[in-house]
Amino acid sequence: MGVRYDGAFRGMHRDVIARRGKLLINKQHKGAGPRYLRTLDYGRCHHEFRSQGGLAHERVFLDTGTTALLPLPVRKLERRASPHTHRWYHLIAIPCPRGPHEHREPVGITTTPGERDDGQSDTETGFHRAEHLLQIPEATAAHQHLYGGREDTEAGFSQLDRSLWNRRMIAFGADAQSLVILCFLLAQNATSAARYQEDPI
Numbered sequence: 001m002g003v004r005y006d007g008a009f010r011g012m013h014r015d016v017i018a019r020r021g022k023l024l025i026n027k028q029h030k031g032a033g034p035r036y037l038r039t040l041d042y043g044r045c046h047h048e049f050r051s052q053g054g055l056a057h058e059r060v061f062l063d064t065g066t067t068a069l070l071p072l073p074v075r076k077l078e079r080r081a082s083p084h085t086h087r088w089y090h091l092i093a094i095p096c097p098r099g100p101h102e103h104r105e106p107v108g109i110t111t112t113p114g115e116r117d118d119g120q121s122d123t124e125t126g127f128h129r130a131e132h133l134l135q136i137p138e139a140t141a142a143h144q145h146l147y148g149g150r151e152d153t154e155a156g157f158s159q160l161d162r163s164l165w166n167r168r169m170i171a172f173g174a175d176a177q178s179l180v181i182l183c184f185l186l187a188q189n190a191t192s193a194a195r196y197q198e199d200p201i
């Protein structure tokens with residue numbers, strides 16, 4: 001289904017996972033400050049977006065003369081498949097005194113020339129989208145709920161390392177290595193089941 005990883009995963013890694021249609025739970029690294037995203041013009045009103053913490057925010061003007069970034073609620077995470085790649089979107093609700101708007105913002109993938117209309121791809125506009133907009137940003141309940149399990153996977157990986165000779169993968173190629181992982185997990189589950197039967201408490 002996807003990948004759960006610490007803050008070491010950056011945009012270039014996220015891009016590959018999202019394009020394959022998989023989900024990523026990953027903390028945003030500290031250096032990713034707010035970036036200008038777009039301004040939506042609805043005629044009588046306009047809304048300026050910036051990315052922060054992997055999520056689109058609206059820049060609002062305060063009566064003190066300063067501005068603040070307000071997180072925009074994500075109604076839905078959408079995935080669209082095409083024969084060669086996947087695309088991901090946040091369906092965003094924009095609160096507005098003139099009536100709420102809805103906007104679909106691409107996330108998780110940095111598009112390259114040819115993937116959008118001329119001059120409109122992220123590479124051409126200079127917005128590293130996979131770096132600044134996450135499928136499942138940290139400020140969401142889904143992230144909070146799932147990220148905690150990462151430490152369990154680390155314990156599992158550490159077990160795997162220790163089970164291998166010299167802590168090295170004992171097979172070549174993705175197929176053979178997947179088989180090693182699968183067998184390791186089966187053995188772990190079988191051991192856990194046996195231990196539980198011996199001592200159910």
Ligand SMILES: [Zn+2]
Pocket residue numbers: 042045046047095096097098099101
């Ligand atoms: Zn508006």
